[in-house]
Amino acid sequence: MFTYAVIGFGARGRKYSAFLKERGAKLTAVCDCDEAVFSVARKDYGLEERRLFVSAEEFFAAGKLADLLIVSTTDRAHTAPAVQGMRLGYDILLEKPIATSREECELIERTAQQTRRRVIVCHVLRYSPFFRKIRELIGSGAFGRVVTINHTENVGYWHFAHSFVRGNWRNESESTFMLLAKCCHDLDILVYLIGADCSSVSSMGALSWFYPGNPEKGADFCFECGKKDCPYNAEKFYLANPLWVKVPALPQAGREEFIRNWINRRENPYARCVYACDNDVVDHQIVDMQFENGATAHLTLTAFTKDFYRNVKVCMEKGVIEGDMRDKTLRVCHFGQEEEIVDLSGSFSDAHGGGDARLIDDVCEIMEGRKAFSETSVSASMQSHKIAFAAEESRKSGGELKKV
Template identity: 40%
Template sequence: MNSKKLVVFGFGARGRIYADFANKYPELFTLVAIIENNPERIEDAKKDYKDVPVFSDYHDFLAKHVHADVVAVCTQDADHKEHAIAMMEAGYNLLLEKPIANNEEDCLKIYESSIKNNRRVIVCHVLRYSPFYSTIKRIIDEGKIGEVVSIQASENVGYYHQAHSFVRGPWKNSKESSPMILAKCCHDMDIIRWLIGEKCKSVNSYGSLLYFNKEHAPVGSSEYCSDCKYKDCIYNAQHLYLETDAKNFVGYFTNGEINDSNVLKCLRHSDYDRCVFKSDNDVVDHEVTIMNFANGKTASHTMSAFSKDIYRDIKIYATKAQLIGLMEDNHIEIKYFGGENEIVDVDISKANVGGHNGSDYFMMNSLFKTLNGEIAPGVTYLDVSLDSHLICFAAEKSRTNNGMTVFIGE
């Protein structure tokens, strides 16, 4: 099998992961072009990938008719419609970052374009490929726990991650980006839909922006943490970006070398220095969604900003056993009715590239197989991914209408 030709469109946090993957596994992918319009990132791309052409305008890329097997569309959510459709019209298959798009209409337009142009689109629901969730899926498919009746899942965003991404960063405002339930939880809805194995019929959702708002700003606090007297605030930006796991996010605002003094210099009076109580954020900081699936199956999902660590957990109630899992620990336990409990071994030996507990690595391997016409478990084509997005749009409609029942597909 030949190495597949890959184009990275958007050399940001996600795009770099795919470029790095190709660099590390040349037998699977060869990076043939990068499309990026941010001057600093263009410099980074040229420095890191000297032999790869970098296009600052995607129209110039299209004019060159570069031969490629797949274009990874890794620009921001609101740009996916324009970029995905332009690439498909030009004949490229896509690896499309999730969410497909930030509203239902655009998702459907992308879907229609894929049909019209007969293009394959794989959506990056990376969690499906994780050793943790793929093991759970295998357990269900083997019938070990019987028929799944109900799922209870939670996504704990992490207080510093919420502050970085959803209060100060790219996904803070639903009009500029996406509602929280889509930006953060479409993976979870995809996993729930996948494990329950039925279509979702209706959704109710409740949630609000309870804490990260002006009412909670300490008296006399400043617009920017740099100028603020409350240096011991949990959300003090200088503390978060230098002394906590939020260090991993400094690339969002730091140009040039990553060291403490440069990070502080770039941080000062940037969006990431803003008081978390005075930003222009509107996405929720907590949300509970309940779902009614075909055949009377049910699920609930809780998203919360208010956790120390970032983690997901799941409880699956099935006819022969209960399954309890904690993703970050790769811990899965089955409690058989009338039998012994079993701790299931999750093989994480190959989980070595990118984030999401190795999911990026496995996803890229599956993409390679798919492009070679092989069957790759877990691969999420656009039509399947649409299901999870429709759950998210229904949840947002319900949440903004006092939790009213929203029926899907009616």
């Protein structure tokens, strides 16, 4: 059994904590600048007041309080706690993105090497049975080499509105650019499947629909707007999707009234009209990539889809694999033979196609000494981030080819 502490006890910090608790690990301290989240730490984990910290300074001044530190603060607040944590002797479970600049990513990688601490990056898709199976099929050698991959991150119009127009990741100066925030996962999967570094990229994209002044706008807040059929009506969305209500814990009783009170307030950023927010991240972007082993890949990121899912098509010398995470199946064709359907529905579970839970299984294997390395170490994860930084430079220069 090992112990862990969490800095950033939001949605991700609480999710990983729940998985770790189920597997017998013990939460010993929580640090979060929002005291509202402490109620969960007290109630579900029995933490005493002296183990709840509102500032990172106080938390680190208390010394090393666990074996593992989960860094699940918001995007711009990863570097300082990760570096301080390693220097204090913690192994780190680090939420993606590693950090929001090349320099900070490199600092985290360097510190991991200098302190010899393990840093496991939460690139959960690598742990999903869906991508694991594709990699296993590629690795079998039966289809020859990967020639090209087409991959799409379908964000979903409602999910985009929640997270990237009204929510945490809407504004680059507060979080980071869209490709790094959302697609470091997808870029990492392309590197994982192709098995080589990327040499150059070209990218295009923009914010085309969710802008202030869009003629679709009715009022500044949904509760003041007469357009009740708007697909982005906040009250309708959160009443129908209570798990997306951004509070530490939803009450069981009186839930509907609670949500109505929460969403019909001017102070709530999620009450805003999607055409009256301070968002600036792109709602669509494409990236073309050349890999060092000759393979090419194309990534499309788009807000404009009904569902939130990923689909991929891996074209190889002797066959093709097509997969859509909604179907939980892969269509595998060895040229000249019957197509085979690989049913993965038995191994899918809630988040990221089962990747979240399996990442935590891996963390337990490592922390309990049964495994030495993580496949999502900071060094393994750097390549996806380098691609994202180069692609964003390319997008800003109108698609110019950039070296990674």
